[in-house]
C-alpha cells in the first residue's frame with residue numbers, strides 16, 4: 001500500500017520519483033483522494049472537514065475487527081505507546097487465523113475516512129467504529145498500522161507539500177522544471193487535490209491559467225526582515241509603509257451577500273465573527289471580492305488598539321454573541337486580491353491599495369468610525385519617513401510597521417522582500433521574535449511540580465530537510481494558567497522517544513509530537529554546541545540567549561514556524577545592528 005511504501009523512503013528525492021510513478025499510474029478518479037491522503041488530510045483545511053478520531057474509537061474498531069476486548073488492546077497500547085503498533089500486533093495474529101483479505105483501494109480508504117469525518121448525531125459513534133473496522137478487516141497488519149496512524153493524525157510519514165508538488169512536476173515533465181508553475185496554483189487555491197486534478201486532466205497550461213477562486217483561500221504573503229530603514233529604502237526604494245497590527249490575520253471572500261472568513265492557516269472562521277460579516281455586507285458593495293486584513297480588539301472610548309490577549313478572547317467556539325459585545329473588533333484591510341472576476345494578485349501593490357481604497361466605504365468624519373477600515377499608511381521616500389511613522393505607530397500601541405514595495409505583486413505563500421517588517425524591539429539586539437515548535441518538555445522543580453511542567457524544549461524548522469532542529473530550552477515567561485495549559489496539551493501528544501523528524505542533542509524529560517508553535521522573545525542568537533539549529537557538520541549550532549515564552553501561535557502550523565534560513569539571516573542581521 002501507498003502509505004507503507006512511503007515509510008521506507010523518507011529521503012526526499014527517492015520519494016519524489018516514487019510518488020511521480022504513483023500519480024502517473026493512478027486512475028483519474030483517484031488523483032484527488034490520493035493527494036489528500038498523502039498530505040495526511042481528507043480535505044483541504046478551508047473546508048473545515050477534519051478527521052479527529054480519538055484513541056477510544058480506534059480501540060473499539062480494533063476490537064470489532066479482531067475480536068479482542070478493549071481492555072486487551074489498552075494493555076498492549078500501554079506497552080507499545082503507539083496505537084498503530086498495537087493494531088499491527090493484534091491484526092497480525094488475526095490474519096494468521098482468517099483467510100478473507102480483500103485489497104483496499106485508495107477510493108475505499110478515502111470514502112470511509114470522509115464518511116467518518118462527516119458523520120454526526122445520534123448513533124454516529126457506532127457508525128464511525130464500523131467504518132474504521134471495515135478498513136481494518138480488509139487490510140494487512142502493516143496497512144492497519146498506517147490506517148490507524150492516519151486516523152489519529154499521527155502518520156509521521158506524511159510527505160510535505162513541496163515533495164508532492166515536485167512529484168507532480170516529475171510525473172508530467174520528467175523533472176522539477178514545472179514545479180514553480182504548479183506551486184503557484186497551489187498558492188492561489190490552497191487545494192493540492194484540485195491542483196492534481198487540473199494538472200493530470202487538463203495539463204500544465206490549465207494550471208498556469210488558474211486565477212483565484214472565491215471561497216478557496218489564497219495562501220498568505222509573508223514579510224522579510226531588514227536591519228534598518230536605510231537598508232529598506234536601498235532595497236525597495238520609495239514604498240508604502242503601513243502600521244503592523246497585532247491581531248488575527250483574516251482573508252475575506254465575498255460573493256453577493258455570502259461571506260466566508262479564513263484564518264492565516266486557511267481554516268474557516270466565519271462563525272466566530274458575525275459582527276465582521278454584518279459590517280462587511282454594509283461597507284462593501286462589490287459583488288465578488290477577496291480581501292485581506294487584520295482584526296483587532298479596539299477600545300472605542302480611548303481609541304486605543306488592545307493587546308493580543310484581549311483580541312484572542314474572540315477566538316472561541318461558544319458564547320460568541322456575548323463576546324461580540326464585550327470585545328468589539330475592528331478590521332483593518334491591507335489587500336485587495338480579486339475583484340469581480342479580475343485577478344489582482346499580479347498587479348503592483350500601489351494599484352491594489354488604490355483599488356482597496358475604492359472598495360471600502362470608510363467613515364470619513366471624526367467620531368462614529370465604522371468597523372472596517374484600511375490599515376493606516378504613508379508613502380516613504382527616505383529612511384526618516386519610515387522612522388517617523390514607526391514612532392507614531394508604536395505610540396498608538398501598534399507592533400511596528402510593514403514596508404511594502406510599490407511595484408511588487410502579491411507573493412502568495414512566500415516570504416519575500418515585497419513586504420519588510422520592522423517590529424519594536426523587546427530588548428537585546430534581536431529584532432524579531434522567533435516562532436518555535438515544542439519538541440519536548442521538562443517536569444518542574446518546586447512549585448512547578450504540581451503542574452508536572454517546568455519548561456519547554458523548542459525547535460525551528462528546516463523545510464529543505466523536513467526536520468525540526470533544537471534552538472532553545474525555555475524555563476521562564478509562564479504563568480500558572482499557561483503551565484496548566486502546557487501540562488494538559490503536551491501530555492496528550494507525548495511520545496516514547498525522539499521522533500524521526502526531530503534533530504536534537506538535548507534530551508527533554510518527555511518528547512512530544514512537534515505540533516504546538518510558541519512565540520519566543522530572546523536577547524540575541526548565539527553560537528552553541530548544544531543546539532542543532534543552523535549547525536554545520538563540524539561547527540556549532542545556534543541558540544536563543546535568555547529565551548522567554550510570549551504566547552502560543554495557534555495560527556501557525558509547525559511548518560509555519562521560523563525556518564532555519566530565517567534564523568541564520570537574523571543571526572547575520574544582529575551583527576549589523
Ligand code: ATP
Nearest residue numbers: 221222223242243244245246249294334375402421
Ligand atoms: P509575526 O510573528 O511578525 O506576526 P508572521 O510570521 O505571523 O510574523 P510575517 O510575515 O512575519 O508573519 O508578518 C506579517 C504579519 O503581520 C501578517 O501575517 C499579518 O498577520 C500581520 N500584519 C499586521 N498588519 C499588517 C499590514 N498592514 N500588512 C500586512 N500584514 C500585516
